[in-house]
Amino acid sequence: MENKKINVYLAGDSTVQTYDSSRAPQAGWGQCIADYFTDDVQFFNHAIGGRSSKTFITEGRLEKIGQEIKEGDYLFIQMGHNDSTKSRPERYTEPYEDYKEYLRQYIKVARERMAIPILITPVGRLHYVRGEFLADFGDYCNAMKEVADEEDVLLIDLMKTSIQYFTTIGYEEVHRFFMISVNGADCIHFTEKGANEMARLVSEGIKALNIELSHFVK
Template identity: 30%
Template structure:
């Protein structure tokens, strides 16, 4: 069995010069090696459209076969394009992807986009976590029901994680450096979208846990529940 990943920079194996920035897909193999090899096709800046246009979707499908799982997480870059709005182009592209995965005998697993770390100062002085992805996560949940596809709800999970840690401690999940603190980022960096190594590892752990709840890891079982892993 293979686990194939389609997504953007929050999933991808980031290039060496961006270290310690990391997508969660880079930390998945040690957690799922007993189930099968991870093939990470995710790319920084990718949307549901550019992933196909760049040939990455075709390359992934060429590797997919009976019993494999294809995890799909987009949205961060789709929301930057008007024609890839959540309920139009984005939803249509995800429907097509699910159909093409099924045509190859593989199982599609939709993932809601991990949340960005954007805290707002409420009038009460309590920090409020913004919903930066608007209706994109909800559309994925709706597609899961419509298409009978399991959903790994990383948006809901990361939102709970950030709120539990709060504005200060949650910063450690992302790439924040002062000038001169890191050789790869000499001018400093304050990034609330891309994970640090520790942040990416935490998300990968949750992905592995939810895949386990969907049936992966059970002896001789690759059947996926369409309801486990939500929320």
């Protein structure tokens, strides 16, 4: 009997997106995630830089996923990095109001097509103050957790696990995960090394959920 193929769709921002080789060593965890799953799982990375939960929808990107996703597929949703930009009203969302409503739209699209949504809190940045890694986007992380509870949706707290991991291995190692190690300035976007580590954390998060997809984590 032929093995069942599982499709996973990714909705996210620049920390998730796939970059072509001209942008190396910059990478998003979405381009590395397949390495942590068996060949039975196929990933479709729709993540793109600069998008918030709002603009990903207004540009028709969620609609495109909705046209492809089907019963038994998964939709990973990591949004929040760009939602907090008040200076960019076209993409800003208020965490406990429209951000939550936009997240519900992703869930609705998945469930209407009998697919399984999984919320993922924003991944940590290299925010290091007085010997401590700081978690950012607190209101957005909390709001996403509220939506997960209210809508009975699975959630991976990537902010929590990434900051915990950073703390375990220390600043010098974590510095190499971010593009600041290449260009001296960027504490948000990942190098290939960092993207691989974040993909591993996501895969471990999936394994811990103990769902069907968990059995396909290497």
